[in-house]
């Protein structure tokens with residue numbers, strides 16, 4: 001499989017995530033269903049990689065394996081050099097739902113994640129407060145998450161992952177539940193934040209534009225059993241702006257990815273353009 | 274523009290597992306509400322309804338401390354508003370009772386008038402207070418001990434799933450045993466001291482708390498559970514930070530049930546074997562045809578029961594403040 005890396009990370013930089021021929025199946029009524037059929041991918045230090053795939057192709061399952069929730073049937077996953085699951089909490093995580101505890105304030109939720117990541121109580125409090133200030137969210141620090149809008153909840157959820165010390169961040173369709181306008185705002189917000197301190201990111205999405213706008217590299221996952229069927233280096237420089245959307249190269253890449261995805265949907269050609 | 278919001282039918286099918294999780298999360302609030310509705314006391318339900326109305330109204334107000342104060346004020350006002358009609362009916366019934374007893378000249382040993390009950394109770398106030406004190410301490414001890422034991426066992430069983438699988442069905446079944454009927458047995462085993470009475474009240478309080486708590490510990494949002502596991506939260510951390518707080522509404526339903534049973538069971542325990550307490554006092558008074566004092570005893574039992582349930586409800590409101598912080602898009 002082509003593992004050439006592009007802008008974002010130099011080839012000699014250590015890999016923050018290495019997924020090597022990972023396969024996984026689940027028991028079903030008759031036998032087992034193969035969900036992952038030998039997936040290989042890598043994320044370099046400071047690289048933003050997007051995983052694009054049809055729904056149900058096993059993206060969330062793959063992130064679960066990276067996070068050590070389950071073991072693969074075969075294959076190998078190394079997170080910052082350590083086997084996945086060898087130690088809890090090898091990667092920071094931002095799920096599709098904000099996953100904020102409703103009985104903790106925004107500040108309290110961030111503190112909890114930092115405590116789990118091994119920070120002391122005082123450190124967690126200070127880091128959370130500073131982070132909220134840096135992102136201009138300090139006026140929400142003492143609010144309970146359920147009074148915040150969906151977009152605001154996702155900002156808090158992202159900040160929580162951003163403040164966690166792990167070198168790798170896993171983002172699972174972070175904006176999938178937001179309306180179109182909020183989603184665009186959030187993408188630009190995340191883009192500018194990420195470009196400030198380039199963490200290694202593996203982003204799962206089913207939005208082609210989102211992947212093109214944010215990533216250094218895009219991997220297309222086939223439908224189950226999932227494998228990487230297409231890899232594409234995104235040629236746009238950084239810092240990026242949404243104006244990319246109107247460039248012709250953007251349109252061509254979008255069309256290319258769209259065709260690749262459509263083939264993976266079994267050619268049903270459900271309109272997305 | 275493409276890229277969001279489009280959900281074809283195949284997506285819905287393929288993402289079924291996640292959709293279920295999402296639904297479960299969305300239903301969380303609803304099931305909590307259902308849990309609250311399962312509470313025994315009707316007055317409690319009326320109170321909750323009044324709360325709802327108040328917080329809705331306050332939800333329209335601006336954010337910040339100002340709205341918090343407005344919400345609290347609105348809630349008190351709503352509660353007062355909801356309280357006066359039943360109070361008026363109660364007063365009318367008492368007046369009717371007084372009038373009927375006087376009109377037909379019913380004898381006091383058969384049916385004393387409210388006024389007579391009051392004056393007799395005032396005369397016997399010292400004895401009444403002493404016995405009420407004894408019943409109250411028995412109730413509080415039994416309630417605290419039984420609830421603590423129920424809480425502890427529920428937590429333990431939850432952390433030992435295999436043991437839980439064996440014990441939980443029996444616990445649920447045991448709720449059908451009228452525990453008060455065990456009173457005479459306890460007297461045979463433990464004599465007439467404090468112990469058998471305390472055990473009885475504790476047993477009565479233990480089961481509702483334990484069963485409610487076990488259900489609640491299971492009810493944690495799976496999406497939150499998955500998140501915490503992903504970022505490396507261990508078993509104890511997930512228990513303390515997720516399962517325990519998310520079971521709090523269930524715990525309080527159990528505590529309210531236990532509170533409303535506890536005074537009654539203390540009185541019954543005192544009937545079975547005691548030389549003090551309201552149960553003993555009422556039994557003695559009824560044997561001496563001092564009906565007005567029996568009524569006075571009943572009134573105090575009702576008052577103690579209401580006080581205890583109200584105290585638990587107050588603790589619940591305090592502990593679950595975050596739930597009244599609703600508003601905005603969720």
Ligand SMILES: Nc1ncnc2c1ncn2[C@@H]1O[C@H](COP(=O)(O)OP(=O)(O)O)[C@@H](O)[C@H]1O
Nearest residue numbers: 026035054055056057058059060061062288290
């Ligand atoms: N624990 C499980 N047991 C059985 N099947 C599962 C389990 N987890 C995931 N699957 C199946 O694996 C497939 C991939 O799921 P998922 O990773 O959530 O897809 P995606 O995130 O790409 O939409 C789905 O068909 C799903 O039903």
Ligand SMILES: [Mg+2]
Nearest residue numbers: 059060173291
């Ligand atoms: Mg998914």
